[in-house]
Amino acid sequence: MKCGITKFHLIFIQNLSIFTQVFFIMRKVDYIIVGDGYAALFFAHQLIKHDQSFVIFSEGRKSASQVSAGIINPVVLKKFTTFWKAQEQIDFLKITLQEIESYTRKNYLIHAPIHRIFHDDNEQKLWLKKSDNEDLSAFLNKEFRHLDIVKNDFNTGKVDQSARLDVSSFFNDLFSYFENQSILIKEKFEYAKLNPSASTYKDIAFQHIIFCEGMGVKENPYFSEIPVxxxxxxxxxxxxxxxxxxxxxxxxxxxxxxxxxxxxxxxxxxxxxxxxxxxxxxxxxxxxxxxxxxxxxxxxxxxxxxxxxPTVKDRRPIIGRHNEHENLYVFNGLGARGILNGCYFSKSLYEFIENNIPLHEEISINRFNK
Missing domain, CATH: 3.30.9.10 (D-Amino Acid Oxidase, subunit A, domain 2)
Structure with a gap:
């Protein structure tokens, strides 16, 4: 009996080779985003805007962002002060939401300004005094209003340019868009299967990976030490x-x-x-x-x-590149201003990666290396 490779064997080997090649073809993307809060979604918008390919990982559990109030507020309402880049962040958010509307067909900005109930006359006087400050005059309305439905013996002060985000629709619609585009991966990211040296994760080849995990970053072996x-x-x-x-x-x-x-x-x-x-x-x-x-x-x-x-002692986001793996980045520490911080600084991160524009030292991860 002769033993050797028959025509049948050759055909089988050829088909097996083709099957193996197809099976192990890597999916290639420019970016992987890990996370499903404001940081992740606003950075995803930057990628959509600039025609970059990506996939986004979401475990499907509601993040702090997804159960947030969605308040858009340029004023610290305990002391009647404002914060770093408040006007720039408000302006940029309005533009960004208009851009997102171009593909979700909905604008998520709810024009419902904040009316702060005054505790006493002293708060009224402080409000009026602060409203003359250059950085607060655009936000603290000098005309007080009495609300009939609630107790407000000392009236209320209106915060101009304040609003709300329709949080539920924002997340639902964007996740639906990602799913329709086949870029939403509904599973937990497995760090052990990430190979930064080869720029691969399982069957995905990537150029950059952005970790936007909120407090989930404490489980991330690459960025677990950041002080959130x-x-x-x-x-x-x-x-x-x-x-x-x-x-x-x-x-x-x-x-x-x-x-x-x-x-x-x-x-x-x-x-x-x-x-x-x-x-x-x-x-x-x-x-x-x-x-x-x-x-x-x-x-x-x-x-x-x-x-x-996820909060930071100096009340600034933590953004930047891993000190050993140049294709790994973190976008975290948005705190209670997730909408404004997430929207505004998503552009800073994108320009840092793509255009080599340095991050402001107040948000850079490098500030903790000093």
């Missing part, structure tokens, strides 16, 4: 016995505004101590007391939610 700290925030959704106007956002200790026909958002709290992953009764009690201070009628709690904001 969790700040736990609770909010409640309540049914009010008497409605408030839809075109305003009321603020005293926390924010109150309608989210649909039945429920109103009230929150959120700040807690750096109770960091367990379940609801704190004390936080809920704090919210109930806060709402009761100015809302005189009955209300019923419909939902309780919480998330962990």
């Amino acid at each position: 700290n969790p700040n736990k925030g609770h909010h409640i959704k309540v049914k009010l016995s008497k409605d408030i106007p839809e075109n305003i956002t009321i603020k005293k200790k926390h924010f109150l505004f309608p989210v649909n026909h039945d429920l109103y958002f009230y929150g959120g709290t700040y807690d750096r101590e109770q960091l367990h992953h379940h609801i704190d009764d004390s936080a809920v009690e704090q919210l109930v007391r806060g709402l009761s201070e100015f809302y005189p009628d009955d209300f019923e709690i419909g939902e309780v939610n919480f998330g962990f904001r």
Whole structure:
């Protein structure tokens, strides 16, 4: 009996070779984004805007961004001060949301300015004094308003240029867009399967990878040491016995505004101590007391939610390149201003990577190496 390679064997080997080649073809993209909060989605927009290919990894769990209030506010409402690049961030957000509208067919900006309830006459006087400052005159409206629906014995001050983001629609629509474009990967990113030297992850070849993981960065072996700290925030959704106007956002200790026909958002709290992953009764009690201070009628709690904001001691984002792997980047530490920080500094990161424009030292990861 002769042993050798027959015509059948040759055909089988050829087909197996073709199958093997097809099976191991790498998917090539310019970027991988890991994360599903404001940092991830606003950076994804920069890539869409500049025709860069990418995939985005999302575990499908609601991030702190996705349960946030969506407040767009250029004023620190405890001391009536503003913050670094507030006007630039407001202006850039408006432009960016118009750009996003070009492919989602919806603008997510809700024009419902903040009305801050004054605690006493001294706050009114301080507001008026601060409104003459050059950096605050565009934000602190000098005409006070009395609201009939809530307790506001000393009236309210309106924050000009404040607004809200339609958080639910923003995330739902963008994830739907990513899914329709076949660029959304619904699974946990496995660091052990990342090969930075070869610029590959599983069957994906990439040029750059951006980690936008919020507090999930603590599990990331490449950036786990960055100094972000969790700040736990609770909010409640309540049914009010008497409605408030839809075109305003009321603020005293926390924010109150309608989210649909039945429920109103009230929150959120700040807690750096109770960091367990379940609801704190004390936080809920704090919210109930806060709402009761100015809302005189009955209300019923419909939902309780919480998330962990990634905060930084100097209140600046942490953005930059890994010190050993030049294709790995981090975009984190957005804190309580996730919308404004995420939107504005996504452009800074993109220009740093693509055009070699240095990051401002106040946001660069390198500031912690000094």
